[in-house]
Amino acid sequence: MTEKDFYKKAAIYWANVPATIDGVLGGFGSFSDIDIDESRAFLNKVLSSANPPATKLALDCGAGIGRVTKHLLIHYFDKIDLVEPDLKFITEAKINIGDDVTKLGTLYQTGLQNFRPHKNYDVIWCQWVLGHLNDSDLIKFLNQSKEALSKNGLIIIKENITTSKEVEYDEDDSSVTRPLELMTKIFDQVNLRIIHSDIQLLYLL
Ligand SMILES: C[S@@+](CC[C@H](N)C(=O)[O-])C[C@H]1O[C@@H](n2cnc3c(N)ncnc32)[C@H](O)[C@@H]1O
Known part of the structure; x- marks a missing residue:
C-alpha cells in the first residue's frame, strides 16, 4: 500500500465513526474510565518524580x-493544545471541553505526519494514535516533538503493542500495532530515553 493510501484509508475510517467515546475507542467506550484512572496514576507518578515536567502547556496528539484532555490533562495543565485531523471530532472536543474553555489552547486540524510544533510543551501526550504514522513519519514526529519539549518536558506514549514480534496492520482503521522491540529501536534512533514505563492490562468490566 502506498503512503498516500495508508493515510487516506484511515481518514475515511474516522470520518465514518461517530463523535462519541465509544466511537473513538472502537466500541470499547466502557473501558474509558479505567483507562483514565490508570493514566492518572501514571501521570501522578511522573509529576512527583525527581525533575518533573512543569504543568503549563500540554499537547494532546x-x-x-x-x-483524554477533558478527563485527565485539564486537571493538571494550565492549557492544552490539541492535534486532530477529523473536523467533527474537533468540533465535539470544543463542545466537550466547553466549561473549561480557558484551558483550551490551539486546536490544530491536521495529521501528525504534517504537524510541526511551534510552541514548547511540558508534556506531549500520544495515545492510541502513533499506529496511524508509518515508521519514517513517526521518527520525524518524535524528533520534532523532542525539539519542542520545555525544560524537563516529556513525551508520554500510551499505545497497544503486539504480543507477537511482528507489526500488525489493521485493515479496518488502517493503523499498525508495533512490537515493543520496534518501538524501543525507534526511540533509540531518535535519542529518546525511556524514563518511566508501565503496562496497562485490558480489563473489561
Ligand atoms: C483510537 S482514537 C484515540 C483518540 C484519543 N487519543 C483517545 O484516546 O480518546 C484515534 C484518533 O487518532 C486520529 N488520527 C487518525 N489518523 C491520525 C493521524 N495521522 N494523525 C493524528 N491523528 C490521527 C483519529 O481521528 C482519532 O481521533
Missing part, C-alpha cells in the same frame, strides 16, 4: 473528541 490524535485527540479525537478530547476525551
Whole structure:
C-alpha cells in the first residue's frame, strides 16, 4: 500500500465513526474510565518524580473528541493544545471541553505526519494514535516533538503493542500495532530515553 493510501484509508475510517467515546475507542467506550484512572496514576507518578515536567502547556496528539484532555490533562495543565485531523471530532472536543474553555489552547486540524510544533510543551501526550504514522513519519514526529519539549518536558506514549514480534496492520482503521522491540529501536534512533514505563492490562468490566 502506498503512503498516500495508508493515510487516506484511515481518514475515511474516522470520518465514518461517530463523535462519541465509544466511537473513538472502537466500541470499547466502557473501558474509558479505567483507562483514565490508570493514566492518572501514571501521570501522578511522573509529576512527583525527581525533575518533573512543569504543568503549563500540554499537547494532546490524535485527540479525537478530547476525551483524554477533558478527563485527565485539564486537571493538571494550565492549557492544552490539541492535534486532530477529523473536523467533527474537533468540533465535539470544543463542545466537550466547553466549561473549561480557558484551558483550551490551539486546536490544530491536521495529521501528525504534517504537524510541526511551534510552541514548547511540558508534556506531549500520544495515545492510541502513533499506529496511524508509518515508521519514517513517526521518527520525524518524535524528533520534532523532542525539539519542542520545555525544560524537563516529556513525551508520554500510551499505545497497544503486539504480543507477537511482528507489526500488525489493521485493515479496518488502517493503523499498525508495533512490537515493543520496534518501538524501543525507534526511540533509540531518535535519542529518546525511556524514563518511566508501565503496562496497562485490558480489563473489561
Ligand atoms: C483510537 S482514537 C484515540 C483518540 C484519543 N487519543 C483517545 O484516546 O480518546 C484515534 C484518533 O487518532 C486520529 N488520527 C487518525 N489518523 C491520525 C493521524 N495521522 N494523525 C493524528 N491523528 C490521527 C483519529 O481521528 C482519532 O481521533
